[in-house]
Every structure is written in structure tokens, then in C-alpha cells.
Amino acid sequence: MRKAHRYSTIVSTLALVPYLAGTDMASSAPTRASVTAVPQDAVTIPVATRRGFADGQYTGATFDAYYGQVQTRVNIRGGQIVSIDVLDYPNHTGTSRYINRQALPMLKRQVVRAQDIRVNMVSGATLTSTAFLRSVYSALTKAGY
């Protein structure tokens, strides 16, 4: 977990922002761009290390994700993004607990840590939510992006 703080995930999300920046926000995210044709560093670094945003809190517009509404607020200090708050996120109407947990077996729990295992591919939640990116982008636009 040494490297497992939340920064990387968000930085990689933000890495997609330039993709959106060049597109008409009312249309779709770009398609069919070859991933290998876009050096990851070239995409990531300008956003992750970018300075020069105007300090303050900037609230993005609300966008519809399949699981509900997503609205973000980007906090800028010292010209840099210090955090992103999710202001509006899915509230599930079902308040009843699905299962009485005490009736169930104890499942194996452990602290997650990075593993060094050779793999062919990786399953993970890609932060593809265009809704999330659009809201962040609209907030960053206000911050001088």
C-alpha cells in the first residue's frame, strides 16, 4: 500500500482530460484513437504537474452517469489541483439491507497490497465515466484550464 494512495487514480483520470479538451463537449469522447500512438507520459504529465490554475474551488456541471448523477468540485491551491470532491453521486433508493450479514459465513478479508505477479492483462475499474470527466473538465475550465 505504500504507493496505494488515491492520487494515482485521479491523475490517470485527469490524464484523459486532454482528450476531452480537444473535442466538442456535446459530442462523444474520441473514438478509435490508437492508445499506443499516444505516449502515456505526454498525456499525463502536462495535467498532473500543470501549474497556473487560479486558486479556489470550482464546481463542474452535473452529468448523467449510468448509475446516477455525477458532479465534481475541483480544489486548486498554489496553482495545482489538491483534491476533487464528488458533490453529487448516486443515492440508491433501496434502504433495506440486502442480506442479514450475521447469517453468512465470514469471508476472507485482508489488507490490499501491490503484488508482483506476471499477468497477460488486468481487470480494473477504468475511470471511463465520461460524466465524471466532463464535470471535472467543466470545473477546470473555470480555473483557467
Add this chain to the structure above:
Amino acid sequence: MLQETRLIMGMPITICIAEGGAGARSMAEAFGYFDAVDRRFSTYKADSEISAMNAGRLCRDAISAEMREVLALAEKTRVDSDGYFDIRRPDGSLDPSGIVKGWAVRNAADLLREAGHRDFFVDAGGDIQADGVNEDGEEWRTGIRNPFAEDEIIGAVRLSNRGIATSGNYARGRHIYNPRQPGDELDDIVSMTIIGADVLEADRFATAACAMGADGIYFIEETAGLEGLMVNAAGISTQTSGFGAFEIQ
């Protein structure tokens, strides 16, 4: 081995055919299929079929067979998940993107099988169908991404003729990145990885279980044919009792 990644539907889609050889044409067809799915189902394209439906420009009698199939799957998943999975938005419009990804990967895998391929995987943004074996003749070695660090994995599983999907819930917590308060929102689930008989099963249950929060893993434990691993915001993973059988130690 033939492997290629393209960005379609706003996510990287990778197809790998272990035996390579005559796979280039099959691969092009499969990528073309994802393009077609994007054109039909993207809620961000004004001229997609789903946009036409939501704008009231298409009556229910006129919808395509593909759309009917996806809507039926969405309804099935809504029932299976006790209402947690629902493509209906508060404004009455429909957004089936939560199910289209797994459905499209399954169909692309079908295209590869019909072309005679046995050993391949199709990976759309981390939702994967893995068939046969890899180039070394082993079951496909599939990492599970660390939800807190994109370039790390927290474990790996062996898969063959199965699907795996991970649903993320980064939008559930209020502070999704706040290094000063690492203990925030401890009960929030940040990722739910499901192994199923195929990628569509894995995907629809990953989405539903993620929506259930911490109870989701118990729902998976109780559902036949599925195994899962959940990670909460405190960095604790919980896995179903059969998940270990797939793990690479």
C-alpha cells in the same frame, strides 16, 4: 500472438489472439463491431439509436433487435439485483451503458469463436472474456488492478473460458482524492471484481454488486456461478469463499 489496443467508447479495448496467424482479419471485424455498438448505444452521440429513443424520436416498435436485447438484459439484471441495477434515469430517459460493455465484449468474443479462434481474450476497459490459453499454454493470467494505484495489481487469477469484470465506485465517496484524510468514508466500496461464466454475467453482477455497497460481496457469495473480490476505501479486500480457487499465489 497478435494484440492490439484501440480507444473506442471512451475506453481502451484490447484484443489478443494467442495463435496469431490469420487473426488480423478477425481482429479488425471485432473492432468494427465495437465501433458499431458505440454508434448505436452512445448516449453522447446525438444520432445514436439510444439518443433517438430518449428524445422521443423513435417509437418502441421501431427499435432494433440489438436494442431490444440490451433492454431485456437490463430488465433481467434489475430483477436479479433486487432493483439495484436500473438503467432508468430520474428524468425518465434510459442509459444502458452499464450493461452494453459486457454485452459487447461477449459478442466480440463470439465473433472470434465463429472465425475459429480458441485462444484469445477481449478486454474492454477491464471487462474481459478469456478463452483457451495464452501463448505459453497457460490459462490466462489476469491481474486485478489496485483501485488506489492504476499501475499496480493486488492479485491475479487464472481464467479460461470465463469472464471477469470490475466495477468501480469512485463516485460514492465524497473525497475521492484527499491524502490528508486517508481514513475517510471507510465503508465505501471502491472496486468490485466478479468472475463469471462469461463476461456479460461478470459485468452485470459487478455493476449491481457495486451499487449494493458493502453488502454486494455477500450477494455474490449467495449467487451460484459467481465469485468476487471487493475492496473498500480503507484498503481492505473481502473475497467470496470460492475466489481463492482462481488465485495465482
